[in-house]
Amino acid sequence: QADVSISGYAEFAYVQPNAGENTMASDGGIVIKGTSTTDSGITFTAVQDSKFESNDINDSYIQASGDFGTVKMGYSDTALDSQDGAFTGRSLSIQGAGEVTGSSSTVLIGGDSTAFNYTSPSINGLQLVGSIDEANNRTDIGAKYEIGGVTIGYQTRSSTTDSTLVGVGVTMAGVRVQAASVEHVTGATKRKTSDIGFSYTMGDITLAGHTSKSTGSSTDKNSEIGVKYDVGGGASIRATSYGNTISGTDSTGFYSEFRVTF
Numbered sequence: 001q002a003d004v005s006i007s008g009y010a011e012f013a014y015v016q017p018n019a020g021e022n023t024m025a026s027d028g029g030i031v032i033k034g035t036s037t038t039d040s041g042i043t044f045t046a047v048q049d050s051k052f053e054s055n056d057i058n059d060s061y062i063q064a065s066g067d068f069g070t071v072k073m074g075y076s077d078t079a080l081d082s083q084d085g086a087f088t089g090r091s092l093s094i095q096g097a098g099e100v101t102g103s104s105s106t107v108l109i110g111g112d113s114t115a116f117n118y119t120s121p122s123i124n125g126l127q128l129v130g131s132i133d134e135a136n137n138r139t140d141i142g143a144k145y146e147i148g149g150v151t152i153g154y155q156t157r158s159s160t161t162d163s164t165l166v167g168v169g170v171t172m173a174g175v176r177v178q179a180a181s182v183e184h185v186t187g188a189t190k191r192k193t194s195d196i197g198f199s200y201t202m203g204d205i206t207l208a209g210h211t212s213k214s215t216g217s218s219t220d221k222n223s224e225i226g227v228k229y230d231v232g233g234g235a236s237i238r239a240t241s242y243g244n245t246i247s248g249t250d251s252t253g254f255y256s257e258f259r260v261t262f
Contacts (some may be wrong), residue, residue, distance in 0.1 A: 002034040002046075010052065016223070017253035026178050030050035031059075042066040047076075059112070066071040072117040079117035079129035080110035083144045087167030089155035089197030089210040090178040093239050094226030095255070105212045105220035105244075107182040107193050109155055109163045110140070136160075152181070161186040175200045191216040204230040221245040226255075234261040 010028035031049045038044070042064055049059035061074025072079070085091040088107050115133040125147045127204040131140035138159035144153045156162075167180030181195040197210030209225035226240030238257040244250070 002036040004034045007033070007262060009030045009259060011255045011257055012179060013255065014023075015253060015255050017251060018250065026053070029058055040066075067121065069118060069120040072119075073115075075112065075114045076117075077112055078110040078115055078133075078140055079119055079131040080107075080140050080142045080157070082119055083142050084108055084128055084155065084165070084167070084180075085129070085154060086109065086146070086151045087169040087178050088165075089178050089195035090180075090212060091224040092176065092178055092197035092199040093138075093210055093224055094208050094228050094238050095224070095257075096208070105195075105214045105218075106191055106220040107165060107167070107180045107195050107212065109157050109165055109182060113138070115208070151178075189217045191218050193218075206230075218247075219245075220247070233240050235259070236261075 003104055010030065011026065012214070013025045013027070015023045015025070029049055029051050030080060031047065034046045035161045036044055038094040042262040043066065045063040045065070047059055047063065048057065053125055057075065059074075059076040061076045062073050063070060063072045065071075080216050088104055090108060096153045110166070113133045113167065114133050114135065115138075117131045119232060120128040125145050129140070129142040129144075131228040132138075138157065140157050142155040149171040151167075153165070153167040155165075162185045163182055165180060165182035167178065169176065169178040171177075176199045177206035178198075179194070181192065181194040182206070184191045184193075191214055193214040195210055195212030197208065199206060199208040207226075208228075209223070212221070222242070222244050224242045226238060228238045229237055230236050236259050238259065240255045242254075242255060243252040
């Protein structure tokens with residue numbers, strides 16, 4: 001009764017820290033997606049994203065899309081995560097929004113949770129999102145406005161930790177630059193993080209980097225610069241040089257990865 005598709009990825013990583021032993025790791029996931037459309041034009045989608053190792057679930061949700069926008073219900077990234085890739089420096093990292101070395105210096109608010117999410121259609125460049133997570137008593141609201149290669153973003157989260165993020169992204173001469181700042185408030189404790197990143201693609205090669213810094217309850221710092229080469233056939237080679245200061249401890253190293261998507 002539905003169109004079913006299967007996709008996924010597999011990767012092998014090699015980490016070479018300047019202090020400590022070299023390590024190897026593998027990861028991967030497979031996504032099964034079923035899609036059907038009603039006579040009234042509403043598209044329903046069911047998705048399960050499972051990891052190769054340990055059989056953990058990355059995402060499992062039901063989604064309905066139409067002229068009204070998109071409603072997503074289940075365990076997945078929040079609606080905020082569908083926007084912040086357009087206006088945070090961290091999102092331009094060769095490794096993606098994830099931090100390869102575990103630094104807490106990041107501006108991202110969203111994360112996986114079981115929630116009700118809504119994403120509006122884009123109207124004259126303006127898109128609104130919202131998310132409700134009852135188990136964690138958490139409410140998210142976000143807005144993104146795009147015009148002429150410029151993206152402006154605002155996000156807020158109300159929970160045990162209240163967070164507010166503002167960001168901007170600009171494309172100039174083929175170079176994408178994004179910068180953002182977020183403040184997290186937990187009771188009387190505050191932490192502010194700012195970042196800036198860039199990305200430039202030349203054919204099959206992408207060069208990208210970013211730097212971020214936290215102040216307040218945390219003074220972590222992070223910087224990365226990396227390159228990605230698309231081999232073809234869904235395969236890519238990625239390499240990143242990183243430097244961190246986490247809780248006063250410095251660490252530097254080199255991260256390389258071979259990834260295949262299908």
